[in-house]
Amino acid sequence: MRKVILDLAVTLDGFIEGPNGEIDWCIMDDDMNLDDFISGIDTIFYGRVSYDAWGNFQPEANASPMEQMIWQGVHSKNKVVFSSQNRQDEKATFISTDIANKVVEIKEQEGKDIWLYGGASLIRTFINLGLIDQYRVSVHPIALGSGKPLFDNLKERIRLNLIKTNVFKSGVVQLIYEPEATPSLTDFL
Amino acid sequence: MRKVILDLAVTLDGFIEGPNGEIDWCIMDDDMNLDDFISGIDTIFYGRVSYDAWGNFQPEANASPMEQMIWQGVHSKNKVVFSSQNRQDEKATFISTDIANKVVEIKEQEGKDIWLYGGASLIRTFINLGLIDQYRVSVHPIALGSGKPLFDNLKERIRLNLIKTNVFKSGVVQLIYEPEATPSLTDFL
Numbered sequence: 001m002r003k004v005i006l007d008l009a010v011t012l013d014g015f016i017e018g019p020n021g022e023i024d025w026c027i028m029d030d031d032m033n034l035d036d037f038i039s040g041i042d043t044i045f046y047g048r049v050s051y052d053a054w055g056n057f058q059p060e061a062n063a064s065p066m067e068q069m070i071w072q073g074v075h076s077k078n079k080v081v082f083s084s085q086n087r088q089d090e091k092a093t094f095i096s097t098d099i100a101n102k103v104v105e106i107k108e109q110e111g112k113d114i115w116l117y118g119g120a121s122l123i124r125t126f127i128n129l130g131l132i133d134q135y136r137v138s139v140h141p142i143a144l145g146s147g148k149p150l151f152d153n154l155k156e157r158i159r160l161n162l163i164k165t166n167v168f169k170s171g172v173v174q175l176i177y178e179p180e181a182t183p184s185l186t187d188f189l
Numbered sequence: 190m191r192k193v194i195l196d197l198a199v200t201l202d203g204f205i206e207g208p209n210g211e212i213d214w215c216i217m218d219d220d221m222n223l224d225d226f227i228s229g230i231d232t233i234f235y236g237r238v239s240y241d242a243w244g245n246f247q248p249e250a251n252a253s254p255m256e257q258m259i260w261q262g263v264h265s266k267n268k269v270v271f272s273s274q275n276r277q278d279e280k281a282t283f284i285s286t287d288i289a290n291k292v293v294e295i296k297e298q299e300g301k302d303i304w305l306y307g308g309a310s311l312i313r314t315f316i317n318l319g320l321i322d323q324y325r326v327s328v329h330p331i332a333l334g335s336g337k338p339l340f341d342n343l344k345e346r347i348r349l350n351l352i353k354t355n356v357f358k359s360g361v362v363q364l365i366y367e368p369e370a371t372p373s374l375t376d377f378l
Binding site: 010011012013014015025135137139141142143144145146149150151152153154156157158159160161162165167171172173175177 | 199200201202203204214324326328330331332333334335338339340341342343345346347348349350351354356360361362364366
């Protein structure tokens with residue numbers, strides 16, 4: 001079955017943004033192989049706010065070739081937007097109800113993995129529904145002291161199994177986890 | 190010169206304790222070579238509260254041999270307690286004023302490295318005075334969603350250089366950093 005992958009950059013002290021939304025500390029290095037990640041997925045899940053901000057973003061003409069290529073890659077994917085508003089858009093599929101079943105339906109379709117893009121409230125919903133199959137957290141070599149936390153308002157702890165670590169030349173360390181299996185009804189039959 | 194080393198366990202989402210002080214998620218594995226770390230230092234820096242709680246702690250008689258050995262190692266070190274109270278104790282040296290100069294004086298003495306044990310307010314003081322030479326942060330494979338943050342009330346961001354990573358069988362990843370050199374007066378002469 002296709003995996004839902006959460007891929008995030010985080011500071012050493014667990015923030016995804018500074019107190020005023022700063023992401024200037026976020027490093028994009030060419031040894032990170034972002035294009036490999038992009039080519040391994042064919043679908044992106046957005047919350048409505050993230051989709052409006054980034055779903056159809058075009059980099060400036062003078063952006064680096066790598067950045068141009070990544071955005072081109074992003075825009076070639078199937079986009080699914082989770083929104084309480086009942087919206088239509090020819091460039092995306094909108095889902096406003098029955099998230100868990102609809103996500104499972106998409107995961108069961110043939111295809112590549114799925115990137116859970118965010119934002120925070122969609123990520124929380126996915127965590128609390130147990131819908132994330134892989135966490136990729138890139139720990140950046142900086143501490144901010146305050147900011148927007150990686151996860152908040154979790155219903156319960158997330159226990160993880162470390163699958164792989166990647167160390168980049170910038171000092172970013174990518175930690176890849178899968179959630180620890182939680183006991184399901186079938187375990188007791 | 191001897192290094193002041195901060196060594197901490199942290200959750201993936203940047204907490205050193207749960208919301209109610211929980212540290213039950215903290216893993217001590219035999220491949221972590223804690224005894225190597227202990228044998229590389231000869232001095233421990235405590236805040237007063239941490240010293241009162243742990244400075245003379247004795248493990249229970251049925252604790253594991255590894256735990257017994259680690260505590261025996263800890264108690265063989267020189268202990269320095271930073272306290273606003275003017276206290277005396279034959280087992281430790283107390284420092285209540287002029288922290289920066291006194292720490293530099295200790296660092297310039299012959300000897301092994303120094304473990305900055307904590308707690309949070311002493312760590313913050315050391316960060317803000319630029320007195321930490323090495324950060325060793327052991328990222329545990331769990332997210333709590335809330336708790337006591339790794340660092341708070343920083344005067345400014347801490348920019349770090351990654352020196353080394355150690356991956357343990359439990360899924361704990363130890364990230365070792367040195368602070369990025371900040372420009373000093375001599376850089377401009």
